[in-house]
Amino acid sequence: MKSIKLSSKFTNLSLYLSLLAPILLIPIIFNTVINQGINGKIIFGSIIFLTFISFLSYLFLFVCNAKIENNTLILKKQFRTPETYTFDKIGDISSFRLKTTKYTTVKMSKTASIFEKYIIINSKSLFFNDKVDAQEKLKELKQIAK
Secondary structure (H helix, E strand, O other), X not given: OOOEEOOOOOHHHHHHHOOHHHHHHHHHHHHHHHHHOOOHHHHXXXXXXXXXXXXXHHHHHHEEEEEEEOOEEEEEEOOOOOEXXXXXXXXXXXXXXXXXXXXXXXXXEOOOOOEEEEEEEEEOOOOOOOOOXXXXXXXXXXXXXX
16 A cells, blocks of 8 residues: 555644744734733633634644555654554544634544544645545545454
8 A cells, every 4th residue: 555645745834833823913912901901802802812822732732644654544743753553443533624624533542441632634725735535534444444
């Protein structure tokens, strides 16, 4: 079996570029608080900002580069060593879409009761169109392993 990349080519790049938004917003928020004081708009904006930070933290914990190579699934999270799994270790698969980006969550079993969670990002945008749908491919591999 040839090597098939499941995650987007620009997973790492997009993840790190998304860090620029909070870094640029922090001085703007502080300047607004100093000039206007704390009011309802500031509190609402801060809640949205903290939600965005939480989502980015969640992504940094679980986003991985994924590829299929030599009948194994290789998943590498940020700042960690790659993990290799056979197809029978594929657990629950779910996904959600935000505009043109699809976030596929897969749980891989390490042992009978311990699961590791991974998020695979696919993009259907004009410039970064991924040809392989990670969710469909993982479901197919899970069926093959049964």
